[in-house]
Amino acid sequence: xxxxxxxxxxxxxxxxxxxxxxxxxLWDFGKPDLSEQRFRAALAGASADDALILQTQxxxxxxxxxxxxxxxxxxxxxxxxxxxxxxxxRARYSLELGRSYASVTHPxxxxxxxxxxxxxxxxxxxxELAKVEKLDELAVDALHMLAFVDTAPADQxxxxxxxxxxxxxxxxxxxxRWEASLHNNIGYALHQLGRFDDALTEFKKALVLRExxxxxxxxxxxxxxVAWTLRALNRTDEALEIQLRLERERDTxxxxxxxxxxxxxxxxxxxxxxxxxxxxxxxxxxxxK
Numbered sequence: 516x517x518x519x520x521x522x523x524x525x526x527x528x529x530x531x532x533x534x535x536x537x538x539x540x541l542w543d544f545g546k547p548d549l550s551e552q553r554f555r556a557a558l559a560g561a562s563a564d565d566a567l568i569l570q571t572q573x574x575x576x577x578x579x580x581x582x583x584x585x586x587x588x589x590x591x592x593x594x595x596x597x598x599x600x601x602x603x604x605r606a607r608y609s610l611e612l613g614r615s616y617a618s619v620t621h622p623x624x625x626x627x628x629x630x631x632x633x634x635x636x637x638x639x640x641x642x643e644l645a646k647v648e649k650l651d652e653l654a655v656d657a658l659h660m661l662a663f664v665d666t667a668p669a670d671q672x673x674x675x676x677x678x679x680x681x682x683x684x685x686x687x688x689x690x691x692r693w694e695a696s697l698h699n700n701i702g703y704a705l706h707q708l709g710r711f712d713d714a715l716t717e718f719k720k721a722l723v724l725r726e727x728x729x730x731x732x733x734x735x736x737x738x739x740x741v742a743w744t745l746r747a748l749n750r751t752d753e754a755l756e757i758q759l760r761l762e763r764e765r766d767t768x769x770x771x772x773x774x775x776x777x778x779x780x781x782x783x784x785x786x787x788x789x790x791x792x793x794x795x796x797x798x799x800x801x802x803x804k
Contacts, residue, residue, distance in 0.1 A: 536565050538572060547576035567593060567604040571611045578614050583625075586615040602648035606641045610657060613637030617663045635664050646681075651690035655681050659693070662700065672704035695724035695733070699740060706744055715744045735761060739774060746782060755782045773802040 541553040554569045554576070561569060574589040590612050597605050617626060617634035642657035644650075658678035662671040679697045682690050702717030722737040742757035758778045765771050776799035783792040 536561060536569065538568075542572070544579065547579040551576040564601045564604050567596060567600050568607055571604070571607040574611045575614060578611070578618060579620055581620055581622075583615050583621070586611070590615065602644060603650060603653070606645045606648070606650055606653045606657075609637045609641035609644065610653065610660065613641065613657075613660055618660070619663060621663075631664050635661065638664065651681055651685040651687045652693065655690055655693045655697075659697070659700070668704045668707035672701060672708070675700040675704060695721045695728070695737070698724065699737065702740060702744070706747065711744055711747045715741065715748065718744055735764065735772075739772075739778070743778060746778065746785070749785075751782055751785050754778070755786075758782060771798075771802060773799040773804050776802070 536557055541550060541557060543550050543553075551573055554573045558566055558569055570589060570593055574586040574593075577583070577586040577589070590608065593608060597608055600608070613634045613636075616630045616637070621630075638657045638660050642654050642661075645654035645657060655678045658674050658681065662674045665671065665674065675697050678693065679701065682694050682697060685691065698717045698721035702714045702721060705711075705714035705717060718737065718740045722734070722741055725734040725737040728734070738757055738761060742754040742761075745751075745754035745757070758775055761772070761775050762779065765775060776795045780792050780795040780799060783789075783795065
């Protein structure tokens with residue numbers, strides 16, 4: 516449940532480094548096919564280097580659609596041009612090559628030792644290049660992606676903490692935009708390790724940063740993560756207050772969440788109210804995830 520929310524927050528809050536073409540305005544991570552159309556349209560009139568970057572993003576749209584073979588095919592076609600490409604194009608190429616082997620969208624059965632090692636090499640290449648060239652956002656992205664290679668909570672914690680060090684030492688806005696996501700990722704790893712007090716601290720930091728922004732969905736998820744951890748700490752009434760507020764907000768907005776209902780199911784069961792617990796269990800089952 517929380518892992519699925521982590522995937523959602525990953526997809527809706529990704530920042531991008533600057534280039535002549537604004538990638539952020541072209542990306543819709545929920546609609547990779549539409550994003551591909553936008554990237555292909557932007558190829559017209561793009562500089563040679565920007566065209567390379569756009570094609571790395573086209574490859575990424577196929578990864579989001581789980582067509583990793585097509586993604587790798589596109590990247591293979593770009594490989595001969597990488598020796599003379601800009602540092603940003605080369606870093607993005609390595610990032611997308613890594614994502615074609617290990618990412619949030621890969622089914623578990625594809626994550627062989629060979630696939631993980633290929634991904635690791637590509638992400639480390641992207642990180643080292645971005646670090647030298649002071650492309651801080653791409654350096655953070657590469658470290659963040661290593662958590663999909665090393666999936667043990669202790670390793671995920673290590674990579675998220677290393678990425679946060681880069682963010683905290685950077686003056687680049689594109690890197691700074693990763694801060695809330697990284698606090699969320701650190702909190703999630705700590706939660707998985709059973710360090711609930713520490714996790715709550717990180718989730719609250721993420722929440723403060725989300726509330727300063729304009730992404731309503733990311734802010735709601737940040738509140739959910741806090742409440743989720745409060746339940747783990749047996750602070751049931753506090754968690755219940757947050758989840759009931761989220762239920763009201765989402766019902767009003769017409770976007771009910773099965774994850775909120777599942778938490779309310781657990782919370783009412785903890786309070787001994789089996790009738791309400793069952794009601795929320797049924798509501799959760801009625802919604803797609």
